[in-house]
Structure formats: C-alpha cells, structure tokens
Amino acid sequence: MASMQITGAVMVAPHRVGAMVLRYLYLLRSSWTRLLELIYWPAVQLFVWGFLQFYIAQNSGFFARASGVFIAAVLMWDVLFRGQLGFSVSFLEEMWSRNLGNLMISPLRPIEFVCALMIMSLIRLTIGMIPVTLLAIAFFGFNLYSLGLALAAFFVNLILTSWAVALVVAGVLLRNGMGAESLAWTLMFVLMPLTCVYYPVSVLPGWLQTMAWTLPPTYVFEGMRSLVMMHEFRNDLMLEALALNALYFAAAVIAFLELLKSARRSGSLLQTGE
Amino acid sequence: MQAEPAIVVDQLVKVYKSTRAVDGISFALEQGSITGLLGGNGAGKTTTLAMILGLITPTSGAVRVLGAHMPRQRYQVLHKLNFESPYMDLPHRLTVRQNLKVFGKLYDVRDLADRISSLAEELDLMEFLDRPVGKLSAGQKTRVALAKALINSPQVLLLDEPTASLDPDTADWVRSRLEQFRKARGATMLFASHNMAEVERLCERVIMMKRGRIEDDDTPARLLIRYGRQTLEEVFLDVARGHGHMREAAQ
Numbered sequence: 001m002a003s004m005q006i007t008g009a010v011m012v013a014p015h016r017v018g019a020m021v022l023r024y025l026y027l028l029r030s031s032w033t034r035l036l037e038l039i040y041w042p043a044v045q046l047f048v049w050g051f052l053q054f055y056i057a058q059n060s061g062f063f064a065r066a067s068g069v070f071i072a073a074v075l076m077w078d079v080l081f082r083g084q085l086g087f088s089v090s091f092l093e094e095m096w097s098r099n100l101g102n103l104m105i106s107p108l109r110p111i112e113f114v115c116a117l118m119i120m121s122l123i124r125l126t127i128g129m130i131p132v133t134l135l136a137i138a139f140f141g142f143n144l145y146s147l148g149l150a151l152a153a154f155f156v157n158l159i160l161t162s163w164a165v166a167l168v169v170a171g172v173l174l175r176n177g178m179g180a181e182s183l184a185w186t187l188m189f190v191l192m193p194l195t196c197v198y199y200p201v202s203v204l205p206g207w208l209q210t211m212a213w214t215l216p217p218t219y220v221f222e223g224m225r226s227l228v229m230m231h232e233f234r235n236d237l238m239l240e241a242l243a244l245n246a247l248y249f250a251a252a253v254i255a256f257l258e259l260l261k262s263a264r265r266s267g268s269l270l271q272t273g274e
Numbered sequence: 275m276q277a278e279p280a281i282v283v284d285q286l287v288k289v290y291k292s293t294r295a296v297d298g299i300s301f302a303l304e305q306g307s308i309t310g311l312l313g314g315n316g317a318g319k320t321t322t323l324a325m326i327l328g329l330i331t332p333t334s335g336a337v338r339v340l341g342a343h344m345p346r347q348r349y350q351v352l353h354k355l356n357f358e359s360p361y362m363d364l365p366h367r368l369t370v371r372q373n374l375k376v377f378g379k380l381y382d383v384r385d386l387a388d389r390i391s392s393l394a395e396e397l398d399l400m401e402f403l404d405r406p407v408g409k410l411s412a413g414q415k416t417r418v419a420l421a422k423a424l425i426n427s428p429q430v431l432l433l434d435e436p437t438a439s440l441d442p443d444t445a446d447w448v449r450s451r452l453e454q455f456r457k458a459r460g461a462t463m464l465f466a467s468h469n470m471a472e473v474e475r476l477c478e479r480v481i482m483m484k485r486g487r488i489e490d491d492d493t494p495a496r497l498l499i500r501y502g503r504q505t506l507e508e509v510f511l512d513v514a515r516g517h518g519h520m521r522e523a524a525q
Contacts, residue, residue: 011349019379023365026376030367030406093365101362102422105327106380107353264331264345267290270324270361 020116083162086124171259286335297486313483366408433465
C-alpha cells in the first residue's frame with residue numbers, strides 16, 4: 001500500500017495527495033485567466049515600487065547605497081502574501097464549486113488535503129514569482145537569486161508563516177462558510193504594518209516593536225535589509241524566525257483540526273455556502 | 275451465522291442549537307438491502323445520511339457502518355462508501371473524465387481508465403467524457419454525479435434525492451441503473467426521497483421520518499395494507515398530517 005506512517009495516528013497516502021494536486025492543476029490548465037492572475041499583481045507591485053526606488057535613489061545618497069531594498073521587500077512580501085493566497089484560493093475553489101462534501105466523505109484525510117494545498121501554494125508561487133523576478137532583473141537590475149542561500153532561509157520562513165495563516169483561514173471557512181471568505185484576501189494585510197516590510201522595526205513605537213518581534217516575517221525583513229544594505233547575513237534572526245514559525249505552524253494545524261471538528265458538529269460541511 | 279448489518283443506527287440524536295433535527299432514531303440495514311428514507315422537508319433525512327457518512331457528529335447515540343463506529347473510525351470504511359446529493363457538486367471547470375480520474379485516485383480504484391470507460395458506457399456518458407461538467411444539462415450532471423458515486427463500486431451507497439430535477443424518463447433510467455448496480459454488486463443502498471413512486475419501485479423497506487423521529491418502518495406492501503391505502507404517497511400524506519396513528523387506532 002502506498003502509504004507512509006508519519007505518526008502513529010496520522011497516515012499520509014501520496015496517491016491521494018497527488019490526486020488533489022492533479023485536481024488543482026487541471027483547474028489551472030483550464031483557465032488562462034487564473035494563470036494570468038498569478039503573475040499580474042506581483043508584476044504591478046514590482047513596477048510601482050521599482051520606479052519609486054529609482055526616483056528616491058536619484059535624490060538620496062542613502063537610498064542610492066541601499067539599491068534594491070524596496071524591490072527585495074516587494075518580492076519577499078509577495079512570497080508571504082501569495083504563498084497564503086495560493087493555499088487559500090485552492091481551498092476556496094472547493095467551496096466555490098460545492099465540492100467540499102464530496103472530499104470529506106472520500107478517504108482523503110485532512111492532513112493529506114493540507115499537504116496538497118501546501119504543494120499548490122508552492123506551484124502557484126513558482127508560476128507567479130519566477131517571471132516577476134526575471135522582470136526585476138530586466139527592468140531594475142535587481143537579481144533576487146544573487147542573495148544565494150540567504151534567499152532559501154528567507155523563503156522557508158516566509159512560506160511557513162503564510163501556511164500557518166492560510167490554515168487558520170481554511171479552518172474558519174470550514175466552520176463559518178463563505179461569509180468568512182474576505183479573511184482569505186485581507187488577513188495578511190493586518191500583519192503588513194507590524195512585520196515592517198518597507199521600514200526597520202526601530203521606526204515603530206516601543207510597544208509595537210514588542211508586537212512586531214512576535215511575528216516571524218519581521219525577522220526576515222530585518223534580515224533582508226541587513227543583507228542588502230550592510231551585506232551581513234543574520235543567522236540569529238533566521239533561527240529565531242524558524243523557532244517562532246514552528247510554534248505558529250503547530251498551533252495553526254491544531255486550530256485547523258479543531259475547527260474541522262467543530263464544523264462536523266455544526267453540520268457546516270454539508271452546506272458550505274454563506 | 276447471520277452477517278452483521280451494513281448500517282446500525284442506535285438512539286441517534288442531533289441537536290442544532292435549540293432544534294432537534296434527529297431525535298433518538300434506531301434502525302439496522304441488512305447487507306445488500308435497499309431502503310428508502312421518506313419524510314417531508316426538515317424531517318431529518320439529510321442529517322441522518324450525513325451522520326451515517328461521518329460528515330456530521332451526532333449529539334448522542336451511535337452509528338456503525340460495516341462494523342466501524344462513525345465518525346471516529348470513518349477512515350476504516352470510507353473507501354467502501356459513497357454518496358450522491360444535490361447539496362454537493364463536482365468542479366464545473368473540470369471535464370467529466372478529469373473529475374472521475376481525481377475521485378478514482380482518491381478512492382484508490384484499480385485499473386482506473388477501464389473503470390471510467392465502463393461507467394461511461396453504463397451511464398451513457400461516452401460523448402460527454404471530455405466536456406467540462408459545468409457545460410452539461412441537469413440530467414447529464416446527475417448521471418456524472420452517479421458515476422462519481424459508483425466509481426469505487428461502493429459496498430454501501432447513500433443517495434439524497436437522486437432523481438430530483440430530472441424528467442420522468444431520465445429519472446426512470448437512473449432508477450434502472452441503480453437497480454442494476456445493486457444486483458451486480460450486492461450493495462446496501464439507503465436513499466432519501468420525496469418521490470413515492472420511486473421508493474415503491476426500488477425499496478424493500480421504507481423508513482418514514484417526521485420531525486426527526488421515525489414514524490413508521492416497514493415494507494411498502496405492508497405499509498399499504500396497514501394504512502388501508504392504494505399508494506405510498508397516500509401513506510406519506512397520512513404520516514405527514516398525523517393521520518397515520520389515528521387510522522391505525524380506528525382499525
């Protein structure tokens with residue numbers, strides 16, 4: 001049997017994860033608008049912030065030295081936001097098509113469903129981000145890949161946060177139906193000012209700085225600025241972010257499973273409308 | 275030795291806030307039997323089916339399907355079950371073949387391509403196989419939903435209004451296919467319906483529900499005799515209007 005045991009209680013069957021990934025790939029393939037949408041917004045963001053950075057750099061010695069910091073921030077933010085959207089939108093597809101009940105009565109286990117959604121998040125991110133990073137090289141001379149191994153550390157931390165947020169959103173959607181759909185599109189923006197995407201943490205008032213340091217992306221954006229502006233890779237920041245991510249991701253998995261249980265009690269799995 | 279019933283429902287209760295959707299029902303369905311769950315809107319049929327499938331957790335009572343306690347042990351048996359319901363759809367942008375392929379893989383169906391071909395032939399879906407589900411008519415969609423429900427040759431098949439919104443000819447055709455499937459597979463079938471003629475034709479047993487309770491439970495023939503009626507529709511109306519017990523008492 002094509003199953004591997006992850007823990008005593010949780011089995012993951014790769015063929016079922018593969019079936020769900022196949023389902024989302026069929027969907028992406030059937031709709032060029034869905035594919036275009038993956039690239040469209042990240043590209044728009046890149047151009048707005050890229051030209052702004054050009055303008056500021058021409059008028060400020062400091063920003064001339066910090067060339068690329070805004071573009072790197074835009075691209076990193078997109079990893080965080082698009083990573084969450086890639087997961088959430090794939091999940092929403094099941095609710096939009098009223099297919100969730102079919103899945104929940106099939107042998108597909110919640111953990112397999114989550115694995116498929118994480119894989120789709122990576123696939124959607126790859127489709128959306130690779131062309132945009134190439135545009136960044138072509139138009140602004142900024143090569144994200146030149147960050148090397150640091151980029152991998154940034155990426156892992158950002159994607160883990162994005163999945164933790166997406167898991168909570170999916171749980172709330174299961175429990176409360178489509179009335180909670182707007183969370184999928186907006187929740188990450190609540191974190192945006194606190195994670196200090198475009199400015200250093202030191203800009204925030206003291207009490208907000210404390211809050212900011214409870215969020216893993218804050219460490220990534222600080223680390224990215226340190227690397228781009230000072231050419232210094234901060235291991236300590238990445239490890240702290242990873243520890244926080246492990247905590248938040250575990251909490252998000254528990255929240256998702258509890259909300260699923262609650263949805264079974266309330267009967268909301270059968271009727272996934274508003 | 276007698277085989278264990280395919281489905282055992284014992285003192286099942288489901289309460290939503292202040293509403294008792296299902297109120298202490300019990301029944302057992304023999305393997306290979308076909309049973310109709312009859313009742314008006316809000317009688318608790320869909321909630322009962324959903325609890326049998328493990329989709330809804332009961333407030334109290336127990337459900338066992340093929341020996342597994344639902345929903346606690348659902349993953350032991352979900353690959354042997356399937357369900358069709360108007361509350362659920364298949365992804366509209368995927369073609370019929372793609373949908374069946376995805377569900378076939380989820381149910382780990384062997385020789386999936388052959389299974390899809392034989393289902394397409396049985397359910398007359400050949401010419402739609404590569405068409406998106408969203409582009410099909412209501413009758414065609416019902417046939418696709420039925421194909422999905424049969425993809426794993428389920429040992430237990432639950433159906434919620436399987437012929438609702440179909441024209442009489444298509445509905446009759448679907449009933450024939452269900453009968454064929456049961457004979458060939460020896461499957462246990464339980465279906466909720468408002469269509470009395472359908473229940474009369476297909477079912478060996480009828481469970482009549484009203485306000486979450488079982489009002490009556492017998493074969494269609496015995497129900498007709500006991501209520502002194504010509505059709506199940508008349509029996510249904512007696513039960514729905516609360517005349518059933520009065521009539522029996524008078525007799």
